[in-house]
Amino acid sequence: MTTSQDSVPQPSAAQDxxxxxxxxHMPAALxxxxxxxxxxxxxxxxxxxxxLSRELPEPPSSYADRLDEMEQVVECQTPLxxxxxxxxxxxxxxxxxxxxxxxxxxxxxxxxLHQGLSGLRCEEILAAPDDIADRLGLKRAITxxxxxxxxxxxxxxxxxxxxxxxxxxx
Amino acid sequence: xxxETAEKDFSQYAHPERLVSTEWVAAHKDDDxxxxxxxxxxxxxxxxxxxxxxxxxxxxxxxxxPVARDFLDGERFAEFAASKGISRSSTVVFYGDKSxxxxxYALWVFTLFGHEDVRLMDGGRQKWTEEGRPMSxxxxxxxxxxxxxxxxxxxxxxxFLQDVLGHFGRPLVDVRSPxxxxxxxxxxxxxxxxxxxxxxHIPTAASVPWxxxxxxxxxxxxxxxxxxxxxxxxxxxxxxxxxxxCRIGERSSHTWFVLKHLLGYENVRNYDGxxxxxxxxxxVPIVQGDQPGEKPRR
Numbered sequence: 001m002t003t004s005q006d007s008v009p010q011p012s013a014a015q016d017x018x019x020x021x022x023x024x025h026m027p028a029a030l031x032x033x034x035x036x037x038x039x040x041x042x043x044x045x046x047x048x049x050x051x052l053s054r055e056l057p058e059p060p061s062s063y064a065d066r067l068d069e070m071e072q073v074v075e076c077q078t079p080l081x082x083x084x085x086x087x088x089x090x091x092x093x094x095x096x097x098x099x100x101x102x103x104x105x106x107x108x109x110x111x112x113l114h115q116g117l118s119g120l121r122c123e124e125i126l127a128a129p130d131d132i133a134d135r136l137g138l139k140r141a142i143t144x145x146x147x148x149x150x151x152x153x154x155x156x157x158x159x160x161x162x163x164x165x166x167x168x169x170x
Numbered sequence: 171x172x173x174e175t176a177e178k179d180f181s182q183y184a185h186p187e188r189l190v191s192t193e194w195v196a197a198h199k200d201d202d203x204x205x206x207x208x209x210x211x212x213x214x215x216x217x218x219x220x221x222x223x224x225x226x227x228x229x230x231x232x233x234x235x236p237v238a239r240d241f242l243d244g245e246r247f248a249e250f251a252a253s254k255g256i257s258r259s260s261t262v263v264f265y266g267d268k269s270x271x272x273x274x275y276a277l278w279v280f281t282l283f284g285h286e287d288v289r290l291m292d293g294g295r296q297k298w299t300e301e302g303r304p305m306s307x308x309x310x311x312x313x314x315x316x317x318x319x320x321x322x323x324x325x326x327x328x329x330f331l332q333d334v335l336g337h338f339g340r341p342l343v344d345v346r347s348p349x350x351x352x353x354x355x356x357x358x359x360x361x362x363x364x365x366x367x368x369x370x371h372i373p374t375a376a377s378v379p380w381x382x383x384x385x386x387x388x389x390x391x392x393x394x395x396x397x398x399x400x401x402x403x404x405x406x407x408x409x410x411x412x413x414x415x416c417r418i419g420e421r422s423s424h425t426w427f428v429l430k431h432l433l434g435y436e437n438v439r440n441y442d443g444x445x446x447x448x449x450x451x452x453x454v455p456i457v458q459g460d461q462p463g464e465k466p467r468r
Binding site for chain 2 (some may be wrong): 046049050053102103104105106140141142144146152
């Protein structure tokens with residue numbers, strides 16, 4: 001098993017994602033979450049996101065020493081820890097997120113990506129649509145800038161997976 | 171009680187009545203004339219637990235006009251305030267995450283409507299939780315307040331683009347991060363939507379990132395330290411007219427609070443259009459790099 005870790009923002013990767021990959025496919029688990037959000041009103045959407053934030057699992061204990069490597073708060077940016085564990089035999093990737101309890105919105109977004117994408121095949125993760133944040137319909141309840149934060153999170157996941165698949169396929 | 175947790179003496183500040191301690195809040199939050207308001211950058215944080223009895227103000231959905239880039243008008247503000255249990259004579263105590271950043275913003279908006287008794291809880295949410303004080307997820311039952319319709323006063327504490335253009339020669343404070351100030355970045359990391367077409371700062375503005383005013387524990391620095399930062403290093407001296415700005419006017423409302431209420435500068439205005447306006451306006455002067463630059467000749 002190989003692990004790669006990404007604790008540096010990848011703005012250029014976000015750029016690539018916006019322009020690339022017209023072949024998108026919504027993974028079933030993610031689709032289910034999106035549908036749940038679409039089915040309820042604004043107030044309940046926030047409640048749903050809060051529930052998801054509580055469901056974000058603690059990272060495995062093997063990461064305990066490395067969580068300090070989470071980006072520290074610069075100005076006001078919320079630190080987020082992301083690591084991806086690859087099972088090359090199965091071609092799948094597990095996503096490991098951590099964010100502090102004072103950042104429930106960030107934890108909620110991470111939880112959506114965790115429940116929706118973790119454990120899938122790399123190509124399924126890469127094919128997930130980049131506009132998931134828009135599809136949740138949260139724009140009225142949460143500032144657009146925070147929603148951008150979720151898109152950036154997905155971009156970081158994809159950049160990480162893409163780097164790995166390139167290195168494996170040589 | 172160990173010395174480092176001893177209560178800070180607020181009388182060192184110019185307007186000590188604008189600050190309350192966590193201890194004061196614990197003792198007075200249930201007083202009839204006190205309304206405790208939590209205003210956070212993270213809009214879900216209140217729901218994870220808040221000071222018992224505190225109401226939530228969501229800066230994004232509740233303080234802004236839903237369509238125009240502006241704040242609520244007097245009528246809607248009256249409705250909004252009453253719905254939070256706030257009356258015109260209420261003592262409104264704000265606190266929040268990130269060194270009271272958004273709490274200061276909410277307080278500033280209340281100031282535009284001339285709400286007299288507004289205060290910040292020094293240290294905000296962080297200090298309250300670090301002291302192990304009680305938190306609750308229960309939404310308080312709010313008895314509607316009685317709030318009159320008051321016109322917003324945009325002339326005293328708020329600056330518009332034209333005011334800033336007419337302000338050259340008097341001090342400006344840019345409270346954004348150094349890279350936003352120099353123009354290397356046109357937005358904050360992770361805040362791409364709040365970008366601008368041009369990077370840099372308003373000519374002559376001094377760079378004082380807002381968080382310099384806060385200690386590690388989220389409380390405000392001492393008056394002496396604040397004077398060294400703003401009066402001396404940033405060169406505000408004894409100016410009687412200062413404008414602060416950032417990206418959308420939230421970080422600079424924190425600095426506005428420091429200059430006006432803690433240091434006692436007479437006229438301090440927050441330019442809420444800030445860089446997302448200035449950096450997109452055709453024909454306004456801009457300076458790039460880490461120096462304030464010259465006053466434009468016009």
